[in-house]
Structures are given as C-alpha cells and as structure tokens.
Amino acid sequence: MSVMDKLKGMLKGHEDQAGKGVDKAGDFADKKTQGKYSGQVDTAQDKLKRQMGRDQDTPPQ
Secondary structure (H helix, E strand, O other): OOHHHHHHHHHOOOHHHHHHHHHHHHHHHHHHOOOOOHHHHHHHHHHHHHHHOOOOOOOOO
16 A cells, blocks of 8 residues: 555545645745745645545535
C-alpha cells in the first residue's frame, strides 16, 4: 500500500477539510515567496486535490 493510498484512507469523509488545508498551505507558500511561484503552487494544489479525490471544479456534497 502506497503512502498516497494510506492518506486517502485517512482523509476519507474529510475531503473538504483536506482541500482547505491544501489551499491554506498554497497561500502560505505564495506569501513566503511573494507570489514568485504562484503558477507552480496552483498546479500543485490542483494535483493534490485531484489525488485526494476532491476536484476543485466539483462542488462539495
């Protein structure tokens, strides 16, 4: 079992909270780098959300 599979299992049912954490971490990284890497940070946020099963375009249920 991979680390990502374990994380998915732990986050099951808490996708919204995890998504908020990803957003908060990305905002923190943007602030610390003064937006220099905002494109890369946004891409990483999107990929993490997709891997966790919470796509940003899909409204929470």
